[in-house]
Amino acid sequence: MATFDPWAQLKVLDLQACDTALDQAQFKLKRLPEAQRLQELQQIAADLRLREAAGITEVADRELDVAKAEEDVAVVRERSSKDQHLLDSGAISDSKQLTELQHEVTSLARRQAELEDVEIEILQQLEDAQKNLSTIQAAQAANNEELAKAEVAVTVAVAEIEASIDSLNHQRADIVAGIPSDLLKIYDKVRADNGGIGAARLYQQRCDGCRIQLNTTAMSVVRNAKPEDLIRCEECRAILVRTAESGL
Numbered sequence: 001m002a003t004f005d006p007w008a009q010l011k012v013l014d015l016q017a018c019d020t021a022l023d024q025a026q027f028k029l030k031r032l033p034e035a036q037r038l039q040e041l042q043q044i045a046a047d048l049r050l051r052e053a054a055g056i057t058e059v060a061d062r063e064l065d066v067a068k069a070e071e072d073v074a075v076v077r078e079r080s081s082k083d084q085h086l087l088d089s090g091a092i093s094d095s096k097q098l099t100e101l102q103h104e105v106t107s108l109a110r111r112q113a114e115l116e117d118v119e120i121e122i123l124q125q126l127e128d129a130q131k132n133l134s135t136i137q138a139a140q141a142a143n144n145e146e147l148a149k150a151e152v153a154v155t156v157a158v159a160e161i162e163a164s165i166d167s168l169n170h171q172r173a174d175i176v177a178g179i180p181s182d183l184l185k186i187y188d189k190v191r192a193d194n195g196g197i198g199a200a201r202l203y204q205q206r207c208d209g210c211r212i213q214l215n216t217t218a219m220s221v222v223r224n225a226k227p228e229d230l231i232r233c234e235e236c237r238a239i240l241v242r243t244a245e246s247g248l
Contacts, residue, residue: 001225001229001230002182002183002186002229002230003226003228003229003230004180004182004183004228004230005180005228006227006228006242008178008179008180008183009183009230009239009241009242010241010243011175011178011179012179012183012187012198012199012239012241013199013200013201013241014175015172015175015176015179015187015198015199016187016191016197016198016199016200018168018171018172018175019172019191019196019198020196021168022165022168022169022172023196025161025164025165025168026165028161029158029161029162029165032154032157032158032161034150034153034154034156034157035154035157037150037153038147038150038151038153038154041143041146041147041150042147044143045140045143045144045147048136048139048140048143049140051136052133052136052137052140055129055132055133055136056133058129058132058133059126059129059130059133062122062125062126062129063126065122065125065126066119066122066123066126069115069118069119069122070119072115072118072119073112073115073116073119076108076111076112076115077112079108080105080108080109080112083104083105083108084105087102087105183230186198186230186239187199187239190232190237190238190239193237194209194236194237194238197209197210197236197238198238198239199238199239199240199241200233200236200238200239200240200241201240201241201243201245201246202214202222202231202240202241202242202243202246202247203243203245203246203247204245204246204247205219205246205247206247207233207235207236207238207240209233209236209238210233210235210236210238212233212235212236214233214234218234219248222240222242222246222248223248227242
């Protein structure tokens with residue numbers, strides 16, 4: 001059985017506490033709620049950009065439709081105006097030609113009315129597209145404000161955690177300096193193999209690492225061991241550190 005100064009074994013508990021705090025800080029750093037919120041807002045921003053692009057295209061298409069409708073109305077209106085002017089001038093005396101011209105003026109008036117109705121409908125479509133684009137762009141502006149705040153929140157949160165990690169690393173270095181290298185090797189190996197738990201208190205006859213109560217035989221071994229003997233938990237293999245609260 002390996003032996004180490006009892007004080008050094010107690011230092012291993014301090015090291016475990018420091019390493020646990022470091023693990024928790026690293027875990028928190030990877031799963032910051034502020035970062036998750038930032039990702040959500042970035043996804044919203046990406047979706048809004050796609051919607052804006054589609055909205056801009058829709059407005060442009062409707063503007064082309066409006067221009068085409070206005071051109072169609074203008075052509076018919078010009079033709080109708082010429083025919084009406086010719087009709088009003090009295091220049092046509094032939095009754096057949098006059099009847100045909102009157103019929104054409106009537107047809108053009110009907111066609112103009114139809115085209116103007118189409119133009120009104122397309123203008124409404126353009127207005128709706130413009131309103132939709134404005135709504136999207138307003139949502140973008142609001143989201144961009146939230147994004148800016150979220151980026152600041154992430155920066156602050158990361159800085160705080162990194163400062164905590166830096167402080168813990170300094171504490172760890174100080175603790176490690178007081179632990180024999182052989183004991184440190186055992187601790188590091190056990191911790192690597194045991195999900196981050198390399199040492200644990202023996203508290204009220206229970207391992208604080210795996211939370212399992214030691215049986216009678218195991219407790220007998222612990223009671224008969226010398227203070228410098230290195231005790232390991234039979235269940236999780238963590239270094240069991242005895243204290244005044246071990247229940248011996």
